[in-house]
Amino acid sequence: MNQFFITGTDTDAGKTHVTSLLLKLLAQHKKRAIGFKPIASGCEMAFEQLVNADALMLMESATVSAKYDIINPFAFAPPIAPHIAAEQAGLNITVEKLSMAYQHVKQQGADYLLTEGAGGWALPINNNEYLYDWVKAEQLPVILVVGMKLGCINHALLTAAHMQNMGVNCIGWIANQVDATMDEYQANLDSLKTRLPFPLLAISPYTEQTPKLQIYKTLLEKLSINP
Ligand SMILES: Nc1ncnc2c1ncn2[C@@H]1O[C@H](COP(=O)(O)OP(=O)(O)OP(=O)(O)O)[C@@H](O)[C@H]1O
Ligand SMILES: C[C@H](N)[C@H](N)CCCCCC(=O)O
Numbered sequence: 001m002n003q004f005f006i007t008g009t010d011t012d013a014g015k016t017h018v019t020s021l022l023l024k025l026l027a028q029h030k031k032r033a034i035g036f037k038p039i040a041s042g043c044e045m046a047f048e049q050l051v052n053a054d055a056l057m058l059m060e061s062a063t064v065s066a067k068y069d070i071i072n073p074f075a076f077a078p079p080i081a082p083h084i085a086a087e088q089a090g091l092n093i094t095v096e097k098l099s100m101a102y103q104h105v106k107q108q109g110a111d112y113l114l115t116e117g118a119g120g121w122a123l124p125i126n127n128n129e130y131l132y133d134w135v136k137a138e139q140l141p142v143i144l145v146v147g148m149k150l151g152c153i154n155h156a157l158l159t160a161a162h163m164q165n166m167g168v169n170c171i172g173w174i175a176n177q178v179d180a181t182m183d184e185y186q187a188n189l190d191s192l193k194t195r196l197p198f199p200l201l202a203i204s205p206y207t208e209q210t211p212k213l214q215i216y217k218t219l220l221e222k223l224s225i226n227p
């Protein structure tokens with residue numbers, strides 16, 4: 001099974017936007033793919049349960065379906081840091097519980113499993129564990145979504161350095177143009193291309209119409225898709 005963890009330089013970097021595009025790319029190549037949003041805050045009540053727009057978007061883009069609770073096992077209403085929301089709800093998210101939930105997703109029969117993180121790379125899940133501890137435990141290859149806006153260089157380089165220190169395999173990054181007015185966008189993109197220790201896999205241009213990915217061959221190779 002091809003498994004990937006999609007992280008971002010920050011909340012609102014475009015993890016959902018890009019993960020949904022990756023799922024649609026896999027669908028175009030007739031792959032059986034499913035999305036997983038283990039932890040979500042900012043959820044709303046619908047049909048008597050808390051649901052999250054990210055998880056719904058991943059479900060809509062996937063070719064393999066599953067019950068909502070399998071796709072998003074930890075859902076919290078307040079749009080705040082999930083470990084705080086969990087504490088307020090009297091819940092304790094742990095690496096072990098995330099792995100148990102992940103087993104259920106793996107049993108849905110997909111060949112590709114794309115997990116979207118929450119917030120940025122260093123996301124606390126309880127008083128002493130982070131979401132990246134689970135990524136490390138599952139040995140998931142990571143794709144970093146860089147939200148292209150002023151300040152993203154620092155976020156991207158710090159995230160890359162931390163992943164390297166942890167021995168996490170980041171297979172590449174995707175530039176997501178969240179800010180259509182970013183000054184010197186190309187110069188920032190070039191700076192990141194020279195400084196990040198893994199390849200640029202695709203560019204997701206700013207769009208208010210149909211989102212699309214400008215794909216580099218490396219992305220297809222990493223996804224084991226023949227061009
Ligand atoms: N390339 C883009 N063009 C236009 N709008 C975008 C683009 N990428 C993201 N957005 C918008 O920016 C907002 C944040 O994107 P998104 O929800 O994908 O971020 P995220 O990293 O998943 O956030 P979270 O941390 O809440 O999961 C959304 O409203 C999304 O529609
Ligand atoms: C509510 C928001 N959209 C995200 N789902 C959660 C963002 C968590 C950010 C934690 C932090 O401050 O780094």
Ligand SMILES: [Mg+2]
Binds near residue numbers: 015017
């Ligand atoms: Mg998201």
